[in-house]
Amino acid sequence: MNPYKVVLFDLDGTLSDPKAGITKSVQYALEKMNKAVPDEEKLESFIGPPLHVSFSEYCGFDEWHTQTAINYYRERFKRAGMYENELYEGIPHLLHTLNNQRFKLVVATSKPTVFAEKILKYFAIDHYFELIVGSQLDGSRSSKAEIIQFILDCFPDCELDEFVMIGDREHDLIGANQIGIDSIAVTYGYGSFDELMACHPTYLAESVAGVKNVLIVDPSKQEY
Known part of the structure; x- marks a missing residue:
């Protein structure tokens, strides 16, 4: 049993x-932050972990920049990203x-x-x-x-x-x-x-x- x-x-x-929606939303956030924007394959590490961990570890952002990036990410994710899945x-x-x-x-x-x-x-x-x-x-x-x-x-x-x-x-x-x-x-x-x-x-x-x-x-x- x-x-x-x-x-x-x-x-x-x-x-x-969720690859398309997450990676495209990360790309959107990085572009807004004036950071280099990798292709989707290089952003697969963002799938799964909490966003504050991913932006901090992948981009080396401090707390303020991490939260700013998350806000940009969610801006696109709630509009389109969650449905690219x-x-x-x-x-x-x-x-x-x-x-x-x-x-x-x-x-x-x-x-x-x-x-x-x-x-x-x-x-x-x-x-x-x-x-x-x-x-x-x-x-x-x-x-x-x-x-x-x-x-x-x-x-x-x-x-x-x-x-x-x-x-x-x-x-x-x-x-x-x-x-x-x-x-x-x-x-x-x-x-x-x-x-x-x-x-x-x-x-x-x-x-x-x-x-x-x-x-x-x-x-x-x-x-x-």
Whole structure:
């Protein structure tokens, strides 16, 4: 019998491929900041981590310039970027199947909650989730560990071993490790194999079908 009751999904790189919208919005922000604008391929590192981390590490911005860049980014993202996005093949079927199996589904994303809600509604998959939890627009609750802990607090009747976090970047797995829950690393997103394996995920899934295999078909199966 599968031990999990609550399944946490990262959004970017796990439920959907947001590359176009995120990278174009980063390019817009950098142009506004009078910085060199790399091509989209070089900006893939922005997919997944909190924006303040990405702008600070990638551009070397101080706190003020980082927040200014984020404001420019959101200016374009809320207008167009959030819709330059597509679900990974098989995601609606997976969510429908998990709902039928009585799993409680939650989105756990570093993206601001208000944007995550709009994206899930745009894709018409918002009804599958009991909660959609992201960061705040002021930058608070942005680490994945904080987001996961907030979700756990919403399910006080569940034990730690009844939760599992699914994500494609190290931040998802590190957050799960810090809180003490299991994790499924997906390799079809934007984290490299080495990045994911360094975080020692409980399971590895190479596809959306692989996630289903772990959760339903054979929960003891590890796709290494």
